[in-house]
Amino acid sequence: MDDKPTVIAVEEHFMESSLAQYLGKAASPPAFVSDRLYDFEELRIAEMDAAGVDMQVLSHQSPGSQRLPDDIAVEACLNVNDALAAVIARHPDRFAGFAMLPTNLPAQAADELTRAVEEKGLKGALIHGMNHGEFFDLPRYWPIFARAEALGVPVYVHPGLPDKTVTERYYAPYDASHSMMTKAAWGFGVETGTQAVRLILSGLFEKHPDLKILLGHLGEAIPFWLDRIDESFARPGNPPSHFADVFRRNFWITTSGFFSDPALRCCLEQVSHDRILFAVDYPYASSKDGVDWLSKMDIDDGLKAQIFSGNARTLLGL
Numbered sequence: 001m002d003d004k005p006t007v008i009a010v011e012e013h014f015m016e017s018s019l020a021q022y023l024g025k026a027a028s029p030p031a032f033v034s035d036r037l038y039d040f041e042e043l044r045i046a047e048m049d050a051a052g053v054d055m056q057v058l059s060h061q062s063p064g065s066q067r068l069p070d071d072i073a074v075e076a077c078l079n080v081n082d083a084l085a086a087v088i089a090r091h092p093d094r095f096a097g098f099a100m101l102p103t104n105l106p107a108q109a110a111d112e113l114t115r116a117v118e119e120k121g122l123k124g125a126l127i128h129g130m131n132h133g134e135f136f137d138l139p140r141y142w143p144i145f146a147r148a149e150a151l152g153v154p155v156y157v158h159p160g161l162p163d164k165t166v167t168e169r170y171y172a173p174y175d176a177s178h179s180m181m182t183k184a185a186w187g188f189g190v191e192t193g194t195q196a197v198r199l200i201l202s203g204l205f206e207k208h209p210d211l212k213i214l215l216g217h218l219g220e221a222i223p224f225w226l227d228r229i230d231e232s233f234a235r236p237g238n239p240p241s242h243f244a245d246v247f248r249r250n251f252w253i254t255t256s257g258f259f260s261d262p263a264l265r266c267c268l269e270q271v272s273h274d275r276i277l278f279a280v281d282y283p284y285a286s287s288k289d290g291v292d293w294l295s296k297m298d299i300d301d302g303l304k305a306q307i308f309s310g311n312a313r314t315l316l317g318l
Contacts (some may be wrong), residue, residue, distance in 0.1 A: 004052065005305035008312040009278035009292055011156070011216050011256040011279035012056035013037060016080045019060070020221075022072060026063055030040055036283035037061055040087050044260035044282075045094060051287035052295075053280070053308070057316065058084060059098040059126040060161055066103060066131045075145075077112055085120035096318060098126040098156055117151050123316040124153035124214075129160015135195055137202035145204060145211050154212035154252065154315060157195055159188030161222075166191075184257065184284070193220035196251070197229070205246045212315065216256035216279060218263050222247060223270040248272065252315060255307070257281035259293035273303055277311045 015037035028034065036043055048056065060080055065073050077100045084097045101109040116122040125148065127136065135143075136157070148155050161167075162182055167175055174181045181187060196215055205211060215222070222229070230244035238310035248271055255264065256279035267276055280290040294304060312318060 007053045008055045008309040008314050009053050009280045010057040010277050012058055012282040013061040014058050015061050016083050018079045019076050022068055025037055032282050045269040047287055052291045053287050055094055057096045060100045062128040063066035063126040065100050066128050067159045070104055072110050073089045077102045081116045081120055097122045098124050101125050103127055103131045108145045110143045113147050117153055126156040126158050128158050135198050137198040145208055149208045149211040154214045157192060158212040159192045162187045162191045189217060189220045193222055196222060200243055200246045201241055205250050211250055213251050215251060216254045218267050226270050254279035257285040259290055261297055274311050276307050278308045
């Protein structure tokens, strides 16, 4: 159709061979995923074309750099970001990208973000889950967020596996019988939503009011909980958090892997419409399923186009 909106998918993953040697089992997913993670020129672009996806914003798949030892992390991130930039240079009309950062070394991570954005043209950074067992609200990580704010680029907070102790106490034995218990079905969302809540309570956004944070999976349940969270933190005995105001001002959310009319309608009621971006979560979700879902949803065509690509263009400068 001539009036088909441009489609930009902003949470689409790849695997870089130079990093795979350090990731163990995580670098060997099932073949139907692995073939797509390591491919850029052939299968990926063909599936984008078949689904109607004009551009993917690429990011390295979990676990990224958050488990790497310090003596490996800096060079590994540099290599991944250079490889990603090379792919984008070959297909600048089809790909953009988020940098991987050596988060356990915040000063070096901030410098790598600057290099990735200013020299390699990447559009921000994506971080996976906890960093060696720590959440990112701790002040030692704030230099990363300060640099992102200064550069005007977002940090995408992506799920990682829950802490082992949490898994043992909250998710076992179902983590063994139902592998998605700690992943997409429940653990990923709980872990990442907790990460976002902690970032807001830490005071990070008071110090860095222009910081931009992206959350996938339609906000990791926070839009659904937003009114209750805000009301609860405003009760006597709690220091001021202005939780909902900060969430609505500093966070953007994406549709990655969550193609649900009721969930999106909740988000449209809770956050500004310019804060919702289309994403697939490729190759873990189907690009065609994602595009078909939003295309058929009963919302205004202008809003649909805004979610499909307009908001990504504005936030990422595409």
